[in-house]
Amino acid sequence: MVAFHYTITDEVGIHARPAGILVQEAKKHPATITLKTAKGSADARKLLAIMSLGVKQGDEVTVEVSGENEEATAQVIEEFFKTNL
Amino acid sequence: MEQYIGKKVFNGVAIGPIKFYSKEQGQIVRKHVDDVNAELARYEEAKAKAVEQLGELYEKAVQEVGEVHAQIFEVHSMLLEDEDYNDSISNMITTQEINAEYAVAMTGDHFAEMFANMEDEYFQARSADIKDISDRVVSILTGKGNSDDLGEEPVIVVAEDLAPSETVKMDKTKLLAFVTKLGSTNSHTAILARTMGIPALIGIEIQKEWDGKFAIVDGKEGILYVDPDETTIMEYRKLKKEEEERNQLYQTLKGKETVTRSGQKVHLYANIGNATDLAMVLMNDAEGIGLFRSEFLYLESRDYPTEEEQFQVYKRVAETMAGKKVIIRTLDIGADKQVDYFDLDQEDNPALGLRAIRICLSRPEVFKTQLRALFRASAFGNIAIMYPMITSLEEVRQIKEISSTIKKELKEAGIPIGEVEEGIMIETPAAAIISDLLAKEVDFFSIGTNDLTQYTLAIDRQNSKLEPFYNAHHEALLRLIRMVAKNAQEAGIWTGICGELGADMELTETFVEMGIAELSVSPGYILPIRKIIRELK
Structure with missing residues (x-):
């Protein structure tokens, strides 16, 4: 398993639109991608589950990637967070 | 005639019959x-x-x-x-x-x-x-659809709630206004109403019996009139006509230069307090951002915002403005803006206390983090930096030393930075009086009239009892502004105004005549002031 931490800078947090793009991105990878916050965890393939975490600006998210190609996948997802969130 | 008060979503007046919209x-x-x-x-x-x-x-x-x-x-x-x-x-x-x-x-x-x-x-x-x-x-x-058809006549749509898809589906030429009971000013429907420029009210106890009745929506005051009397109708018809004429005129000013008839150009920029205000900046055709209040990054955070967090915000603003100037003011907290984690002492006289640049110079690590983020973001657009609450030459020299160290560090690390103008705010009488000396040290001045007024007249703006003693056009203040503009011109730098006075239309002509090169105002004032300037000789 590979993990990274990220603090959200987007002013509305993980809102619907980037969450939707994240889901599309996650679906391209065979590895399991999980978002963990102080409130709980969600599978990155599930839009409603991600939104239900209610991640706001300044919240820290831990992203865990495990399975096939996990190193490379984690890098792609980390890049996604930096660009969009 | 009945009156109902609701929450305002979008300004403007609508007059017409009500259509009660229900999901069937x-x-x-x-x-x-x-x-x-x-x-x-x-x-x-x-x-x-x-x-x-x-x-x-x-x-x-x-x-x-x-x-x-x-x-x-x-x-x-x-x-x-x-x-x-x-x-x-x-x-x-x-x-x-x-x-x-x-x-x-x-x-x-x-x-x-x-x-x-x-x-x-x-x-x-x-x-x-x-x-x-x-x-x-x-x-x-x-197999049952909603009743999307608004009919032949333009109507005021009254509904329990409206979904974004319902709002978009409606024929805009038949839609005068929305009135709903539910929904928030933050909902997509509210945002759509604002973007489409449709007057809207929410939070009104609607009644099915209103269907077909005549009504007026006053989006500015947040009032719905059902069955208005003749006088009220006449009054609002007049208001609406004026509003339409004004809006049409303002729309024609978009994309036009802000220049007087004799060819004197003024840069009309917008003041913003958050990256979310960018839409308003673009909608009102601002030529740049003259005051980006960076303190929201600190006020909305539970701890010192990191360099990376700040960089992302500055970069986004610079990129969105696509080469237009973005003047970012460094941290201005203290006085009426307090942040817990800064752990500042209670002061007897906060307006004259540890605030703005004084905090930055006492806590260089906080200041350096912000400057690094700003210079890094400067590679992505046209960023300028301005420093608030300056009173002395020594402060400016200290700031310049810190900023040049940071530029050097970034260059050595191979991090690209853009051309950045560095200026100061003139908001203390001390700075105005020594503006001839300060002008030799910086690239521009921006006059912060709110503080300059309060310090010059020794009047606390928060205290309503002082109202009779307050004169926004006090000769002392105008003389100081004139002096600053003159000293800047002599040193070959430009002067802007970013305080409330910048949007005071009674003074626009005076400022232009003084040679003020830039006015930075709330986005809603951009087009009205452009109109005034274009009519000046």
């Missing part, structure tokens, strides 16, 4: 189904149709309100494809052997409730989106 969905009945697989197939088919409709709505919305606001319908498609949503529906159909309509409605209610119970206002508002997609699928399944 009826009761969704739970039914037993024998063939579970056929029911699952029915759901899949309805879902595919819904996705198709959303695609069409997206196209319509792109045309009417632009790509950014149309994205909500893309999100709706994604929500419809959500695994948990679909699992819940197919589980209910399979295990309880029930009809698809009921399973969709129950699932929709469940997720809508989940969002409604969240703390954050943004996520609460998503409850309406879940309801909207579920209603869409149910409508397809039952």
Whole structure:
């Protein structure tokens, strides 16, 4: 398993639109991608589950990637967070 | 005549008959189904149709309100494809052997409730989106549509609530205003109303009996008049006519230069307090940002914002403004803006206390973090930096030393930085009086008239009892401004005004005559002031 931490800078947090793009991105990878916050965890393939975490600006998210190609996948997802969130 | 007070969504006046809009969905009945697989197939088919409709709505919305606001319908498609949503529906159909309509409605209610119970206002508002997609699928399944047809005459639409898709579907030439009972000023429908420029009110106890009655929506004061009397109608007709004439005139000024008849150019920039204000900046055709109040990054945070967090925000603003100037003011807290984690002492006289640049120079690590973020972001657009609350030459020299160290560090690390103008705010009488000396040290001046007025006249603006002693056009203040502009010109640098006085239309001519090169005002004032300047000799 590979993990990274990220603090959200987007002013509305993980809102619907980037969450939707994240889901599309996650679906391209065979590895399991999980978002963990102080409130709980969600599978990155599930839009409603991600939104239900209610991640706001300044919240820290831990992203865990495990399975096939996990190193490379984690890098792609980390890049996604930096660009969009 | 009856009057109702609601929450304001968008300014403007609408006069016309009311159309009571209701969702004709009826009761969704739970039914037993024998063939579970056929029911699952029915759901899949309805879902595919819904996705198709959303695609069409997206196209319509792109045309009417632009790509950014149309994205909500893309999100709706994604929500419809959500695994948990679909699992819940197919589980209910399979295990309880029930009809698809009921399973969709129950699932929709469940997720809508989940969002409604969240703390954050943004996520609460998503409850309406879940309801909207579920209603869409149910409508397809039952074969009953909503009554989208507004009729022949333009109407004021009154409804319990309006989903974003309903708002977009309506024919804009028949739509005068919205009045709803539910919804928040942060909902997509509210945002769409603002973008489309449709007067709207929310939070009004609506009545079905109003259907067909004549009404007036005053979006500015937040009042709905039902069955208004003749005098009120006449009054609002006049207001509406004036408003239309004004708006038309302002619209024609978009894309036009801000220049006097004799050819003197003034840069008209906008003041903003948050990256979310950017839409207003662009909509009002500001030529740049003259005051970006960076303190929101600190006020909205629970701890010191990191270099990376700040960099991302500055970069986004610079990129959005696409080469237009963005003047970012460094941290200005203290006085009336307090942040817990700075752990500042209580002061007897905070306006004269440890604030703004004084904090930055006493805590260089906080200042350096912000400057590094600003210089890094400067590679992505046209950023200028201004330092607040300057009183002495020594302060400016100290700031310049820190800023040149940072530029050097970044260059050595191979991090690209842009050309950055560095200026100071003139908001203390001391700075105004020595502006001839300061002008030799910096690239520009920006006069902060709010503080300059308070310090020059020794009047606390928060204290309403001082009102009789207060004169916004005090000769002392105007002399100081004139002196600053003159000293700047002699040293070959430019002067702007970013305080409230910059938007004072009685003074626009005086400022232009003084040689003020830039006025930075709230986005809503850009076009009215451009009009004044273009009419000056």
